[in-house]
Amino acid sequence: MSQPSSSELQSSRPPAPEGAATRLIACRDCDLLQQEVPLERHADAHCIRCNSVLYRGTRTGMNLMLSLMLACAFLLIVSNVFPIAVLEAQGTRVEATLFSTVLTVYDQGRELVALLVLLTTIVLPALEIGCLLYLLVPLWLGRPASRTPLVFRLVMAIHPWSMMEIFLLGVLVTLVKLNDFATIIPGVSLWSFCALIVFFTAASSAFSTRDFWEWVVSSQAGQLEELPQ
Numbered sequence: 001m002s003q004p005s006s007s008e009l010q011s012s013r014p015p016a017p018e019g020a021a022t023r024l025i026a027c028r029d030c031d032l033l034q035q036e037v038p039l040e041r042h043a044d045a046h047c048i049r050c051n052s053v054l055y056r057g058t059r060t061g062m063n064l065m066l067s068l069m070l071a072c073a074f075l076l077i078v079s080n081v082f083p084i085a086v087l088e089a090q091g092t093r094v095e096a097t098l099f100s101t102v103l104t105v106y107d108q109g110r111e112l113v114a115l116l117v118l119l120t121t122i123v124l125p126a127l128e129i130g131c132l133l134y135l136l137v138p139l140w141l142g143r144p145a146s147r148t149p150l151v152f153r154l155v156m157a158i159h160p161w162s163m164m165e166i167f168l169l170g171v172l173v174t175l176v177k178l179n180d181f182a183t184i185i186p187g188v189s190l191w192s193f194c195a196l197i198v199f200f201t202a203a204s205s206a207f208s209t210r211d212f213w214e215w216v217v218s219s220q221a222g223q224l225e226e227l228p229q
């Protein structure tokens with residue numbers, strides 16, 4: 001995390017000139033109220049008392065964010081449709097997809113593990129990507145989606161539970177171990193799943209909560225301007 005810089009907030013800052021908009025923000029860790037200051041791109045504002053991050057400067061534009069989420073949605077569909085690997089041994093050929101992997105774990109009597117894999121690898125990433133597209137597409141069209149705060153809170157709650165990279169690591173270890181007993185042919189899904197993790201990580205690091213709400217506010221302002229006087 002970057003160190004406080006000249007953009008660091010000053011709670012003892014002199015009052016803003018009359019007429020200038022002054023916004024206050026409370027530190028989530030120590031509750032200290034501080035004035036917001038404009039930040040440079042990719043800079044962070046830190047609390048002057050506890051040094052925790054108060055807010056981040058602009059990370060990315062809406063077009064890039066929407067493009068990343070559309071790419072993630074496409075890669076998630078490809079990852080679920082095509083096999084992750086084809087195993088050939090003694091004349092037998094088995095195609096393993098993401099979902100058939102869950103079913104195999106379930107059939108082995110590990111219902112809880114199967115449920116966890118299903119949720120963290122397929123259901124929750126799909127829900128998160130779907131919710132973000134639900135929020136971003138209307139914003140891109142100039143109008144915020146209905147129930148935006150509720151859906152955004154859902155995205156924030158889901159995000160820590162998407163663990164696709166852990167699943168991929170498990171699959172790779174298993175494939176390397178199985179290589180001694182069977183011929184392993186990596187499937188389309190394996191590559192698309194790797195690409196999905198890269199795109200999803202890029203989108204997560206580029207996403208700024210502050211940017212998102214700025215987009216919502218500016219789209220609402222645009223809507224108000226469109227209203228007949």
Ligand SMILES: [Zn+2]
Pocket residue numbers: 027028029030031032047048049050051052
């Ligand atoms: Zn603080």
